[in-house]
Amino acid sequence: MAVSAARPDVLAAGSNDLVDMQPCSRQASTDHAACSFPLGTFNLGVGLSAVHFSFDRGHSWIQPTYSGLTAADCSPVQEPCVPHVGPIHTVPNYYENGLRSRSDTGVSFGPAPGADGFSWANGDRLYFSSLATNLTDTVMRAGNSGQNGFTAVTVSHIDNVTADRVGNQANWSRPYFAAPQAAFSSGLDKEQIWADNAESSPFFGNVYVCYSDFHSLSGGNSFPLKPMVSTSRDGGVSWKQHQVAPAVANAKQGAYDGCTVRTDSHGVVYAFFTHFGGTSLAGFHAVITSLDGGQTWRQPKDVVAITDPCFHTDPVTGRCIVDGVAGARTDLAAMPSVDIANGAPTGADATNEIVDSWVDGALGPDHEKVMLAYSTNGAASFSPPTAISPAGDIPTYAAPAISPDGTRVYVVSQAFTQPFQATTADPRPEHGVLQAAAIGAGGAPGAWVTEYSGPLGDARGTSQGRILYNEFLGDYVYAIATRTYGAGVWTDTRRAMDCPALDTWRQQSSDAAQVTLPAPWPLGDCPASFGNNDIFSATTG
Structure with a gap:
């Protein structure tokens, strides 16, 4: 959920939504205990990430309709169901770029860029983050998708949202990869997004995405686990990724996972991760800070004791x-x-x-x-x-x-x-x-x-x-x-x-x-x- 600092009546929210999927398949249910088959795929290529808007402080909400890949009109007894281009109610421009929005959505408002740089005078920009795969949920290769790995983190944006503007798909950007140099065996997950929205910050307008890289997903054990933050300085178009804490070789050593990223009025970036306790339920919230707009990061510091x-x-x-x-x-x-x-x-x-x-x-x-x-x-x-x-x-x-x-x-x-x-x-x-x-x-x-x-x-x-x-x-x-x-x-x-x-x-x-x-x-x-x-x-x- 996000609010525009320049227009505090305006809210946005993201959600996981199966609205564009085939109604639950009878064959998949009875034979495989799932609503779609192969297991875990839902309908290949159909997006799962939806965006919602409120222009009255959260009293009412709208969910726009766009065009993309849908299976919503397939019969639940139709096997196989072949998705096709039609009206969708999830975030747009993924199918057109060979991608599928894959849930874990995030939203953040920041200043819109213009000829004079970032300024509230240019209006506001909503950033929408989502996990993404290719259309077949198979390993992505940089040669045909622009991204390696099993699961990517993507960010798209739309400027100066109004009830009319959010309904026009052309006002949305394409999804950009927030980790463009991801490794072949990476599986990115649990991203959170934030735009530096205080004019007093020397890095006003920067955008940050924190996430976890389950780096050996191809090995089936999701380790080593790398805590990551990516930074954009040009309105979410190009990104540079950083590993901000040591990789954890296995779960028993205690992993950094589950993050939030924010900035203060001086532009200091705070990335918080759960520092799980390994074999114990005791752990910490750890903070990792950057004083130079995400270019370099200090060592992680455990600051709040927790019990999982x-x-x-x-x-x-x-x-x-x-x-x-x-x-x-x-x-x-x-x-x-x-x-x-x-x-x-x-x-x-x-x-x-x-x-x-x-x-x-x-x-x-x-x-x-x-x-x-x-x-x-x-x-x-x-x-x-x-x-x-x-x-x-x-x-x-x-x-x-x-x-x-x-x-x-x-x-x-x-x-x-x-x-x-x-x-x-x-x-x-x-x-x-x-x-x-x-x-x-x-x-x-x-x-x-x-x-x-x-x-x-x-x-x-x-x-x-x-x-x-x-x-x-x-x-x-x-x-x-x-x-x-x-x-x-x-x-x-x-x-x-x-x-x-x-x-x-x-x-x-x-x-x-x-x-x-x-x-x-x-x-x-x-x-x-x-x-x-x-x-x-x-x-x-």
């Missing part, structure tokens, strides 16, 4: 879960989500306070908490973390935003309200929450107020789609703050209906520690709104 809440590992998926068997993955619950009061758009009233929020497991399973820590000295030190979760919530992800003048902080989270369940027979209530607090003396937040607590849904009504077994919420929780209001987005299940047939099958698979066949077919065996989890937002504007 990975108390349960699903027997089938091998992923961290918090709500119950066959649950939604929560691998990066403890990742740092960070924001800085940098005084944008001018930088004049910046306090440069840094706020960091995450979900922590220090109190043990079923007692996970949203935590917040802050720094008023440029990340040299942080306050002791404070639990801020509403009573009764068991959160999975959280994100903060601090107003540009440092007077108010907002935190959005998505949370369950029941403990871990070893059976799929009972509801798993989930909802979104937006909290706020005024910043007091010394940078400390005052009393927390719950601005919004959403209605409960049932996470059992969700599915990853490419694999029917597990629920899916994703790690996509974000917030923004202006001088007058705050807003947040989360994954919401209020309209996703539970499917008893899938509950029974998921339990059988969990008990067997492997997917059992045949599996149910959601379009024939489940309520019509099964799988319809949504992105919801709340705003105080």
Whole structure:
């Protein structure tokens, strides 16, 4: 989620969206326990990354229609389904450039470039980042795609968004590679994007993308793991990538993963990564800074102690879960989500306070908490973390935003309200929450107020789609703050209906520690709104 510092009524959000895919295939479901086959592909070439806009502080949203590769009009009993060019509701200009948007979206507003360089007088530029593959999800080669590796990080942009301009595909740039020198065996993942949006910064207009390079993906073990940041100085067209911390040879040594990047009013770049503890759940949030606009980077420094809440590992998926068997993955619950009061758009009233929020497991399973820590000295030190979760919530992800003048902080989270369940027979209530607090003396937040607590849904009504077994919420929780209001987005299940047939099958698979066949077919065996989890937002504007 992003807000324009120059036009604070204007918001953008990205999402993973299967809207252009074939409705869940009957054959793939029953024979392979997935909505498409080959497993994990969905419909080859069809994009998964959507962009959304609000021009009224988050009260209403639009999702534009473009042209590209679609399979939405294929019959669920049509095999094979061949995608074709038609109307799409995901981000444009990927298919035309031989690429497929592949989720993990990010958005950030910065100043638009012009003949005089970057200036708010030129308007604003929205940057949209996404993972990407080629149209067949096979290894990309620089000779025919411009990029090596299994998965790329791409960035496209559009200037001066209005309700009319966002509907015209020609106003969007092509997607550019943020890591143009990626190695053949690389698999890039978990990117976050930020544009330096304070005029006081000597690097005003620079754009930064942090991500992880799972460098031996071809070996099947995703290691060594390299923490990376790429920098663009020309409005997101050309990029230079940097490894900013040592590569980790294997998981037991403790990896740097799950990042956020921000800038202060002086142009200092802060890249935060989770420094996982290896064989222990204890770890840190580490910060890596650049004082020269991303050209060189200081050594990583552990600044906030965390406890990864990975108390349960699903027997089938091998992923961290918090709500119950066959649950939604929560691998990066403890990742740092960070924001800085940098005084944008001018930088004049910046306090440069840094706020960091995450979900922590220090109190043990079923007692996970949203935590917040802050720094008023440029990340040299942080306050002791404070639990801020509403009573009764068991959160999975959280994100903060601090107003540009440092007077108010907002935190959005998505949370369950029941403990871990070893059976799929009972509801798993989930909802979104937006909290706020005024910043007091010394940078400390005052009393927390719950601005919004959403209605409960049932996470059992969700599915990853490419694999029917597990629920899916994703790690996509974000917030923004202006001088007058705050807003947040989360994954919401209020309209996703539970499917008893899938509950029974998921339990059988969990008990067997492997997917059992045949599996149910959601379009024939489940309520019509099964799988319809949504992105919801709340705003105080």
